[in-house]
Amino acid sequence: MTTSPDYELSPVKFSRLTSRGIILGLSLPQVVAIAFAAVIFVSSLYAGGPTALFTSPVWASAAAVVVVGVGGRKLVEWVPITAHWILRKAKRQTSYRRRIVKPRPAGTLALPGDAAALRQWEDPEDGAVMVHDPHRQTLTALLEVTHPAFILMDPGEQERRVHAWGRVLSTVCRSGRVARLQVLERTLPDSGSGLSQWWSEHGRDDGSWVANTYKELIDRAGPAGERHITTLSLSLDMRTAARQIRSAGAGMKGAAAVLRQEMHTLTTALRAAELHPSAWFTPGQLAVMLRTAYDPQIASTLDRAGDVGRDLATAGPVAVEETWSRLRSDSAHHAVLWVSQWPRSQVYPGFLSPLLLSSGIRRSFTLLCDPVRSDVAARDIRKKKVEYVSDAAQRQRIGQIEDASQSAEYQDVLQQEADLTAGHGVIRFTGLIAVSAPSIEELDAAIAAIEQAAIQASCETRRLVGQQTQAFTAAALPLTRGL
Numbered sequence: 001m002t003t004s005p006d007y008e009l010s011p012v013k014f015s016r017l018t019s020r021g022i023i024l025g026l027s028l029p030q031v032v033a034i035a036f037a038a039v040i041f042v043s044s045l046y047a048g049g050p051t052a053l054f055t056s057p058v059w060a061s062a063a064a065v066v067v068v069g070v071g072g073r074k075l076v077e078w079v080p081i082t083a084h085w086i087l088r089k090a091k092r093q094t095s096y097r098r099r100i101v102k103p104r105p106a107g108t109l110a111l112p113g114d115a116a117a118l119r120q121w122e123d124p125e126d127g128a129v130m131v132h133d134p135h136r137q138t139l140t141a142l143l144e145v146t147h148p149a150f151i152l153m154d155p156g157e158q159e160r161r162v163h164a165w166g167r168v169l170s171t172v173c174r175s176g177r178v179a180r181l182q183v184l185e186r187t188l189p190d191s192g193s194g195l196s197q198w199w200s201e202h203g204r205d206d207g208s209w210v211a212n213t214y215k216e217l218i219d220r221a222g223p224a225g226e227r228h229i230t231t232l233s234l235s236l237d238m239r240t241a242a243r244q245i246r247s248a249g250a251g252m253k254g255a256a257a258v259l260r261q262e263m264h265t266l267t268t269a270l271r272a273a274e275l276h277p278s279a280w281f282t283p284g285q286l287a288v289m290l291r292t293a294y295d296p297q298i299a300s301t302l303d304r305a306g307d308v309g310r311d312l313a314t315a316g317p318v319a320v321e322e323t324w325s326r327l328r329s330d331s332a333h334h335a336v337l338w339v340s341q342w343p344r345s346q347v348y349p350g351f352l353s354p355l356l357l358s359s360g361i362r363r364s365f366t367l368l369c370d371p372v373r374s375d376v377a378a379r380d381i382r383k384k385k386v387e388y389v390s391d392a393a394q395r396q397r398i399g400q401i402e403d404a405s406q407s408a409e410y411q412d413v414l415q416q417e418a419d420l421t422a423g424h425g426v427i428r429f430t431g432l433i434a435v436s437a438p439s440i441e442e443l444d445a446a447i448a449a450i451e452q453a454a455i456q457a458s459c460e461t462r463r464l465v466g467q468q469t470q471a472f473t474a475a476a477l478p479l480t481r482g483l
Contacts, residue, residue, distance in 0.1 A: 009155045009349060010162075014342035015412040016405070029076040030066045037062035085324065085466040094469070096320040103313075110316030111290070113469040115481065120283060120312055123256050128263075128280035129312070130256055131479055138179050139255050141263055142233040142286070142478045144278040145270065151353050162349045164273035171269040173371040173425025175262060177244070179237035180480045181371070185356060186364040188227045188292065188299050226359065231289075232277075234259070234266055235480040284310030286478075291315045293476045295330040296362055296436055320469065326443070327468040332362075332436045333443045336471035337450065339431030341460035354456035355433075361446045362437065364476040368430040377426040381417045388413065430482070432475035433461065 026034070040059040044051040065075035088094055096112035104110055109118045109131070119132040121139070131140045150158060172178050205211050236259040238245060248254035263280060270277045281289075287310045292299040294317035302308065317329045327334040343351060356365060372380070388410045395402060420426060435450055437443035447463070454461045464471045467483065474481040 009159050011346035011348050013346045014344070015416065016341075016344060016409050026066075027074075027077065029079065030074060033062050033066045033076045037066075081466045094322040096317070096469075098316065098318050109290070109312065110314055111473070111477075112317065112320045113473060115473045115477075115479065118479065121252050121256060122283055123260070123280075125260070126280065127282050129283040129286050130259060131286075132252065132255075136179075137238040138235045138480065139238060139252075139259050140233055140235040140480050141259060141280050142182075142231050143267070143280045145230050145232055146276045146278070147230070147274075151350055151357075158349055161274065165275075168266075168269045168273050168275075169369065169427060170425050171265060172369070173427060175265070175371075176373060177237055177241040177258065178262060178371055179235040179240075180233075180482070181235070181369040182231075182233040182478060182480045183367040183369065184231045184233065184364060184476075184478050185366075186229055186476070187362055188229060189296070189362070228356075231281075231478050232266070232270075233478040233480045234262060236262060283312040287312040287315035289478060293364070294320070295332070297331040297438075322469045325463055325465045325468065326440070327472050332438060333440055334434055334436045334468070334472055334476070335443060335447055336464050336468055336475045337433040337435065337447070337454075337461040338464050338471075339433070339454070339459050340462045342429075342431070343458035345458065347458055352457050352459075354453045355450070355459070358449060358453045361435065361449060363446070363450060364434040364436075366432045366434070366475045368432070368474070368480070368482060370428040370430070370482075372426040372428060374420065374426070377416075377420055381413060381420065384413045385410075385417075431459075432471065432483075434472055434475035436476075 037059040040055055040062070044055045044059070065079075068075050070078065093113070098110060107119050107121075109115065109120060111118060114135075117133065117135055119134065121130040121132055122128070123130060123141075128141055132138075133140070150161065153161070169181075172181050203211070203214065205215070236255065238255050241255070241258050244258045245251075245254040248257035267277045284307070288302055290312075292302065319330065321328040325335065327336075352365075388406070391406075392402065416426065433450060433454075435443065435446050437446050451461055464483075470481075471483060473479065474483055
C-alpha cells in the first residue's frame with residue numbers, strides 16, 4: 001500500500017540564533033574591552049620606557065576577558081550578569097518572606113520579585129480574571145485548551161492541524177494590539193480524580209469481573225499518574241491600543257473591553273483549529289495555578305478541597321530563596337532552562353514529544369510568542385541584510401575567511417524576507433523549561449533527564465543563572481512575563 005504525498009508531513013526548519021556582533025562578530029562588551037586594552041597599550045608605548053611592561057596586567061587582562069570563555073560565554077559577558085547578581089544580593093532581593101501580620105494592598109498579587117507589582121482585575125461581564133502590569137502596560141487573560149493526542153494521529157491529520165495552528169498564530173500577528181501569547185504546558189500529579197471522573201462518565205459499572213478489575217486499576221494507578229495541562233495566556237499591549245481603550249471608556253474598563261475583543265477572536269480561531277478552549281480563568285482558578293507552581297505538594301489536596309485555596313490575594317509563596325542557579329520555594333526546589341537553540345536541521349511536527357512526554361518529572365514548558373508588526377519586521381530584516389553585507393565586505397578586506405554559519409544566518413534572513421513578502425507573520429519564539437523536585441538531588445537528576453530529552457528533540461538547553469526568580473515567573477506562571 002502506498003501513501004499519497006498529500007498526506008505526508010512537511011518538515012520545518014528554524015532560523016538560527018544570530019551570533020553576529022557589532023563588528024567582525026564581536027559584541028558590544030567585547031568591543032569596549034578591546035578598545036580599553038588598545039588605549040592603555042598605545043598610551044604606554046607613547047609614555048616610553050618600561051611603562052608598557054608595568055601596565056601589562058591591565059591591558060592583558062582586558063584582552064583576555066574578550067577571548068577566554070566560560071560556560072558558553074566570554075568572560076566580559078559575565079561581568080554585567082555577576083554585577084547585577086551581587087547588587088541584588090546586597091539589597092537582599094534574593095530572599096522573599098510573606099508578611100503574615102501585615103496584609104498586602106487590595107488587588108495585588110502576593111508574588112516575589114518584579115512580579116509583586118502585578119494587579120488583578122475581575123471582568124464584571126464574564127467574571128474572568130485579568131492581570132495588569134502597570135510597568136509594562138499590559139493586560140493578560142488566560143484559558144485552558146484541551147486537544148486530542150497529536151502523536152496518535154495519522155500524518156494527514158497532523159499536517160492539517162499544524163496548518164490550523166499556524167492560522168491561529170497568524171490571527172494573533174494581524175491584530176497589532178497583542179503584546180504576547182504564552183503557551184504553557186505543565187505536568188501535575190494526578191490525585192486519581194481525573195480517572196475516576198472519566199470512569200463515572202464513560203464507564204459501565206455492571207458488577208462484572210471486567211468492571212471490577214478496571215475499577216481496581218483506577219484506584220491503584222490514579223494517585224501515581226500525572227496530568228498534562230495546557231493553557232494559553234493572551235496579553236494586550238495597552239500602549240498600542242491606547243486609542244481603542246479611550247474609545248471604549250478609558251482606564252481599566254476600556255482596556256478590559258478591548259481585551260475582550262481579542263479574547264473572542266482567539267477563542268474563535270481556536271475552535272476553527274478544532275481545539276477546545278475552556279471558559280476564561282476566574283481568580284480562583286488562577287490562584288490554584290500560582291499556588292501549585294510554588295508549592296507542588298499541595299496540588300492533589302487543592303484538587304479535592306473544593307473552594308479552599310482559591311483566594312488570589314494569598315496564592316503566592318510563603319518563602320522563596322534564590323541562589324545562583326536554583327530557586328527554593330515552599331515545598332520544592334526549582335531550576336529554569338532556556339532553549340538556547342532550536343533544531344538547526346529540518347524536523348517534523350511533534351519533534352518536542354521526547355521533551356513534553358517525559359514521565360515522572362514535574363516540569364513546565366513555556367513558549368513565549370512575541371508577534372512583530374510587519375513594518376517593524378521589514379525594517380529589521382533590511383537592517384540585518386545591510387549589516388551582514390557590510391561585515392562580509394570587512395572580512396574580505398582584512399582577509400578573514402567566510403564562516404559557513406554566517407552564510408547560513410544570512411540565508412535565514414533572506415528566507416524571513418521571502419516569508420514576510422508572501423504575507424506570513426513574524427513571531428519571535430522563546431522556550432523556557434522550569435523543573436521542580438522535592439530535593440536538590442532529585443532536581444539534578446530531573447534536569448539531567450530533561451537535558452537528555454532536549455537532545456533527542458534536537459534542541460540545545462542552558463541553565464539560566466543569576467536570574468532564577470524572574471526566570472521561574474516567566475516559565476512556570478501563566479502571566480506572559482519575559483526575561
